[in-house]
Amino acid sequence: xxxxxxxxxxxxxxxxxxxxxxxxxxxxxxxxxxxxxxxxxxxxxxxxxxxxxxxxxxxxxxxxxxxxxxxxxxxxxxxxxxxxxxxxxxxxxxxxxxxxxxxxxxxxxxxxxxxxxxxxxxxxxxxxxxxxxxxxxxxxxxxxxxxxxxxxxxxxxxxxxxxxxxxxxxxxxxxxxxxxxxxxxxxxxxxxxxxxxxxxxxxxxxxxxxxxxxxxxxxxxxxxxxxxxxxxxxxxxxxxxxxxxxxxxxxxxxxxxxxxxxxxxxxxxxxxxxxxxxxxxxxxxxxxxxxxxxxxxxxxxxxxxxxxxxxxxxxxxxxxxxxxxxxxxxxxxxxxxxxxxxxxxxxxxxxxxxxxxxxxxxxxxxxxxxxxx
Ligand SMILES: *Cc1c(COP(=O)(O)O)cnc(C)c1O
Numbered sequence: 001x002x003x004x005x006x007x008x009x010x011x012x013x014x015x016x017x018x019x020x021x022x023x024x025x026x027x028x029x030x031x032x033x034x035x036x037x038x039x040x041x042x043x044x045x046x047x048x049x050x051x052x053x054x055x056x057x058x059x060x061x062x063x064x065x066x067x068x069x070x071x072x073x074x075x076x077x078x079x080x081x082x083x084x085x086x087x088x089x090x091x092x093x094x095x096x097x098x099x100x101x102x103x104x105x106x107x108x109x110x111x112x113x114x115x116x117x118x119x120x121x122x123x124x125x126x127x128x129x130x131x132x133x134x135x136x137x138x139x140x141x142x143x144x145x146x147x148x149x150x151x152x153x154x155x156x157x158x159x160x161x162x163x164x165x166x167x168x169x170x171x172x173x174x175x176x177x178x179x180x181x182x183x184x185x186x187x188x189x190x191x192x193x194x195x196x197x198x199x200x201x202x203x204x205x206x207x208x209x210x211x212x213x214x215x216x217x218x219x220x221x222x223x224x225x226x227x228x229x230x231x232x233x234x235x236x237x238x239x240x241x242x243x244x245x246x247x248x249x250x251x252x253x254x255x256x257x258x259x260x261x262x263x264x265x266x267x268x269x270x271x272x273x274x275x276x277x278x279x280x281x282x283x284x285x286x287x288x289x290x291x292x293x294x295x296x297x298x299x300x301x302x303x304x305x306x307x308x309x310x311x312x313x314x315x316x317x318x319x320x321x322x323x324x325x326x327x328x329x330x331x332x333x334x335x336x337x338x339x340x341x342x343x344x345x346x347x348x349x350x351x352x353x354x355x356x357x358x359x360x361x362x363x364x365x366x367x368x369x370x371x372x373x
Contacts, residue, residue: 004313005362007291009355010199011258013250021246032241033222041245044252045171045190045205049182053207054214057245058221061168061191061204063238065095065137068187068206071216072162073135075234076100083123084137084166085115086324086335087342092137092166093324093333104133105325105335107342111282113293114146115139116341117155123336124159135162138185142319142351143170143197144287145181153184162186171198171205172259172288181287182207187217192248197262197288198255200247203240258356262289265358269294272367277301292352293319294370299348305373306350312369314362317351 025031032038038057045055058064069082082096086105093103106123109116115138123129138152145167146152156163163185167173171190173181182188187210190196192203206217216233219225224235251258263285269292270280281293296302302318309316323346324330325339352366 003315005315005353005365007315007317007353008195010194011356012199013247017250018247021250022243025242025246030242032239035242037242037245037249038240041248044249046207049180049207052209053183054211056206056214056217057240058204058206059238059240060193060202061189062091062095063221064189064204064206065091065166066098067217067220067238068164068189069095069099069101069135070220070234071213072164072186073099078102080134081129081132082135082137083115083120083133085139085342086339087113087141087320087346088139088166088324089168089320090324090327091168092139093330096137101134103330103333105333105339107337107339108345110341110345112144112146113141113281113345117148117151119337121155133161135164138163138165140165140167140170140173140181142281142293143167143173143181143290144281144284145170145173145175147175147283149175149184156185165189169196169290170288171196172255174286176286186210187213195290197258197290198251200244200251203244203248259288261357262354265354265363266292268363269352269367274371278370289354291317291354294350294352295345296348296350299344301373302348302350305370308369308373309366312365314366314369315353318349319351321346321349
């Protein structure tokens, strides 16, 4: 079905601009393996997050997650757990399993839709899991920064467990006016997939303040090599090629405006939607907004609203439904306590489109349809 208002409408740099970059790549005869475009883009990503941060580029965020777990925890023997929400994208759970650990699903809270720190603490204090939990894979749901990220950092410090943060959809987001998403935990991971607000097609990055971890991240993604091309640890190939980095550098040119426009659309949703019927995800006004997550307060109406929007030509989604523990491959994994909120939110959520330059008439159509249902 073709929609008048598609869910995702990325704006990519013009063919003209990219062809100039491509000419440079051709004439330098340097296509991948940390060429000038990759180096510049990696620096920009790190700088964007903050002065002391190092950006490490990747071919995609899933590879970045795998490398990040390997760089912080090493390869597991299949017996230890890493905490993560079931209310997230499959990549995190896959990464945990690829690295030799077991995902342990934790319920979410209902305001920010993030992993619930109270439940995580209960799991960490539970005798049944004593010395069996080795890390935390927090997820900034839909790229929206958790307002209690400081508490997670304290917990990780006090338990001596690395805090890895999957902020895949959140490049450009802020936890607060002062704190950028990307600056928390041991490492934060971003995706530059075509569906994310900072889109280059396929690409990702891990950002860290820890130089030793950054070096390891580069080694893991390059066959485990050290500077002498000597494999010193487990690795694979997850390098970002020059052309993708060139697209990324071009995206930086317009990213400030992209954020302004996307946040403006979100504020319109926030002000026009009937608050008795709809609740928008908390703190999303400071996010880069791959889309707007909205809870239909009367859960029984979610599917009706979904069809109403589709009928008027608006493509909407229901992230994350199904949740991870409902998907076949993950269904035998452990949930720590029943995932009551996860289930409830997943049954009442709608993902509304946000484009770089959303047309007023489309915002109108969406909000009117929602308020009339
Ligand atoms: C998009 C996304 C990923 C995967 O990113 P890729 O670059 O496509 O590998 C991982 N986690 C979350 C939460 C995402 O939204």
